[in-house]
Amino acid sequence: MVDDTKETVSEIREEDRFTYVKEDVTNEKALEKAKEDYSGSDIQVLEGLEAVRKRPGMYIATTAAAGLHHLVWEIVDNSIDEALAGYCKHIEVTIDKGDIITVKDDGRGVPVDVVAKSGLSGVETVYTILHAGGKFGGDGGYKVSGGLHGVGASVVNALSEWMEVTVCRDGGKYFLRFENGGHPVGHLQRIGDSSERGTMVTFKPDATIFTETTVYNYDIIKSHLRQMAFLNGGIRITLTDLRGEAPVTDSFEYDGGIREYVSYIDSNKIPVNAEPIYCQGAEEVTLADGETKERIYAEVALQWTDSYDSNGVYSFCNNISTREGGTHVEGLNLALNRILNDYARKFKLLKEDEKNFSSEDCREGLTCVISVKHPNPQYEGQTKTKLGNSEVRKIVSTVVGDGLSQWLLENPSIAKGVIEKIQLASKARDAARVAREKIRKSALEITTLPGKLADCSSKDPEVCELYIVEGNSAGGSAKNGRDRETQAILPLRGKILNVEKAREDRIWANAEIGNMITAIGAGIRDNFDVSKIRYNKIVIMTDADVDGDHIRILLLTFFYRFMRPLLDEGHVFIAQPPLYKIDYKGSAYYAYNDAQLEVLKKQLGLKAGYPFQRYKGLGEMDAQQLWETTMDPKARKMIRITVDDAAEAEKAFADLMGDEVAPRREYIVANAKFVQNLDI
Numbered sequence: 018m019v020d021d022t023k024e025t026v027s028e029i030r031e032e033d034r035f036t037y038v039k040e041d042v043t044n045e046k047a048l049e050k051a052k053e054d055y056s057g058s059d060i061q062v063l064e065g066l067e068a069v070r071k072r073p074g075m076y077i078a079t080t081a082a083a084g085l086h087h088l089v090w091e092i093v094d095n096s097i098d099e100a101l102a103g104y105c106k107h108i109e110v111t112i113d114k115g116d117i118i119t120v121k122d123d124g125r126g127v128p129v130d131v132v133a134k135s136g137l138s139g140v141e142t143v144y145t146i147l148h149a150g151g152k153f154g155g156d157g158g159y160k161v162s163g164g165l166h167g168v169g170a171s172v173v174n175a176l177s178e179w180m181e182v183t184v185c186r187d188g189g190k191y192f193l194r195f196e197n198g199g200h201p202v203g204h205l206q207r208i209g210d211s212s213e214r215g216t217m218v219t220f221k222p223d224a225t226i227f228t229e230t231t232v233y234n235y236d237i238i239k240s241h242l243r244q245m246a247f248l249n250g251g252i253r254i255t256l257t258d259l260r261g262e263a264p265v266t267d268s269f270e271y272d273g274g275i276r277e278y279v280s281y282i283d284s285n286k287i288p289v290n291a292e293p294i295y296c297q298g299a300e301e302v303t304l305a306d307g308e309t310k311e312r313i314y315a316e317v318a319l320q321w322t323d324s325y326d327s328n329g330v331y332s333f334c335n336n337i338s339t340r341e342g343g344t345h346v347e348g349l350n351l352a353l354n355r356i357l358n359d360y361a362r363k364f365k366l367l368k369e370d371e372k373n374f375s376s377e378d379c380r381e382g383l384t385c386v387i388s389v390k391h392p393n394p395q396y397e398g399q400t401k402t403k404l405g406n407s408e409v410r411k412i413v414s415t416v417v418g419d420g421l422s423q424w425l426l427e428n429p430s431i432a433k434g435v436i437e438k439i440q441l442a443s444k445a446r447d448a449a450r451v452a453r454e455k456i457r458k459s460a461l462e463i464t465t466l467p468g469k470l471a472d473c474s475s476k477d478p479e480v481c482e483l484y485i486v487e488g489n490s491a492g493g494s495a496k497n498g499r500d501r502e503t504q505a506i507l508p509l510r511g512k513i514l515n516v517e518k519a520r521e522d523r524i525w526a527n528a529e530i531g532n533m534i535t536a537i538g539a540g541i542r543d544n545f546d547v548s549k550i551r552y553n554k555i556v557i558m559t560d561a562d563v564d565g566d567h568i569r570i571l572l573l574t575f576f577y578r579f580m581r582p583l584l585d586e587g588h589v590f591i592a593q594p595p596l597y598k599i600d601y602k603g604s605a606y607y608a609y610n611d612a613q614l615e616v617l618k619k620q621l622g623l624k625a626g627y628p629f630q631r632y633k634g635l636g637e638m639d640a641q642q643l644w645e646t647t648m649d650p651k652a653r654k655m656i657r658i659t660v661d662d663a664a665e666a667e668k669a670f671a672d673l674m675g676d677e678v679a680p681r682r683e684y685i686v687a688n689a690k691f692v693q694n695l696d697i
């Protein structure tokens with residue numbers, strides 16, 4: 018997002034508190050008259066939509082897969098706003114053949130009357146005027162909007178080949194179609210009677226804009242809708258995919274809202290408090306104009322578990338993940354620190370000569386979801402995902418302070434368990450500090466890179482790549498086949514330690530992990546400094562079998578827990594070695610999956626039964642083959658791993674690496690899917 022779009026947003030928001038004029042919009046005369054009052058509106062509207070088509074990146078950040086999915090979030094947001102206003106219960110999302118999306122809700126229906134300001138029907142206004150969305154409505158309207166998402170339904174229309182809107186309200190059924198990026202085909206028509214209420218929007222994304230892909234990913238939409246259902250308890254959201262032979266459908270409804278979200282994330286951990294602690298509150302604030310009063314709403318759910326991680330806080334503002342945290346998270350930390358230390362002192366669980374628990378201690382094993390609804394959110398930070406409104410700090414701190422202290426008093430025995438957990442965290446942190454210091458000192462003395470590392474000769478991190486390779490034999494091939502200038506090889510022996518199940522002091526003593534930390538050279542955890550990494554790309558290269566999958570996931574877990582910015586900033590990749598080789602007339606041909614194998618057989622005109630090799634491991638390839646198929650930057654295919662949905666990723670890692678065996682087995686069976694989830 019570029020800043021100047023924000024400027025435009027707030028300008029228009031202030032001006033455009035539309036009012037409706039009761040008039041028959043299906044009466045062309047009335048429409049013409051209303052339009053005269055607002056001459057030039059047509060031209061302005063089209064210019065606005067044209068601007069979106071010219072520079073879509075300004076409005077939806079990217080026209081790659083993420084942007085394509087953003088269109089759905091935008092339309093769903095409008096229905097969720099209607100639900101938050103208290104008028105809508107059920108939202109249905111359908112993916113039709115041809116990747117056409119329909120979003121249907123049972124709300125009041127987009128207004129069909131003429132909007133005085135635009136001279137157009139409410140429907141035409143919402144879907145053609147930038148930022149009109151749910152922002153209008155004067156007294157009857159509502160003001161919470163999707164902040165970062167909230168670019169408005171008109172942007173979706175501008176980026177669609179066509180869009181159709183059907184509204185049922187006031188006994189009638191109304192319809193309007195748009196084509197070629199938002200051009201209305203006539204005006205809103207009353208097409209019949211209806212005793213129903215609600216809005217249905219269907220659109221087909223414009224393939225000339227979304228040049229990379231127009232194919233929707235069911236799993237991405239599914240997890241987004243699940244998240245929306247968690248964050249907005251009580252709404253039922255259904256997703257149906259009609260593209261395949263048989264329909265696929267999922268439905269989400271969580272009456273417990275963010276409490277159920279926390280339980281879901283923690284479903285494979287052992288909780289300290291079985292029921293998440295829930296705190297909620299709202300505050301009226303007067304805006305800078307000294308007049309306007311707005312309501313800020315905050316709710317927080319907390320559960321401590323057996324995990325050792327201190328990064329389990331998931332924060333949201335207006336249903337958008339604030340990955341960089343912000344004032345709401347600061348408010349939480351203030352309250353946790355104050356209340357937990359006070360309680361521990363008061364009940365002599367902390368002795369006089371002992372130091373206070375740190376914020377990190379208080380958060381060890383904590384899973385927390387904070388959701389704030391704010392009428393005028395301000396975002397800061399590198400990726401504009403850090404909440405900046407300072408009044409929120411105090412509100413959240415009060416809400417959590419009150420809720421948590423009351424809970425502690427009402428649940429003394431579980432409270433004791435929570436304090437003991439934090440006490441243990443505090444002691445372990447001290448032990449880890451000693452271990453880390455010792456290693457750091459010896460590392461300073463030795464100053465050499467691990468002996469097993471075959472480093473590259475370039476010292477420019479920008480062009481350097483580190484291949485972490487399963488097994489010594491594949492490591493040998495990789496060393497001989499690589500580009501010595503830019504590619505370094507670190508072979509791993511056997512399985513690495515499962516960091517999910519070990520505290521920091523043990524991790525420091527593990528040789529394989531120590532090698533990776535030294536090779537990457539940027540520290541770990543709070544001391545990890547991504548600007549110091551020695552390689553711009555870290556490539557995991559394991560066999561395409563169950564063991565290889567397991568090692569890969571252990572490595573990802575390690576990066577996720579200890580070098581998170583590596584993932585956040587897209588430095589981690591998975592190499593894709595071929596699965597098949599066909600020798601034909603003196604040349605070798607490779608296929609990376611079953612479908613490719615079939616295509617290849619056809620292309621070469623091979624008869625059924627022609628022999629081919631199925632690679633069981635990287636070790637079966639010689640240096641030359643490994644280079645040609647998997648390591649040569651000109652020919653290789655790699656998957657970049659990013660963490661798009663932090664809570665989903667947390668659950669996936671906990672499920673995979675925790676004590677429970679069943680989810681791990683499930684993962685290994687459905688492995689491909691998981692990688693796809695992470696790769697966006």
Ligand code: 0RA
Pocket residue numbers: 095096099122124125126127128150151153154157158216
């Ligand atoms: C403005 C005012 C009213 C409803 C809506 C917007 C509305 C917009 C969308 C978008 C998708 N679904 C929607 N449902 C409702 C209320 C007008 C009234 O008073 O009836």
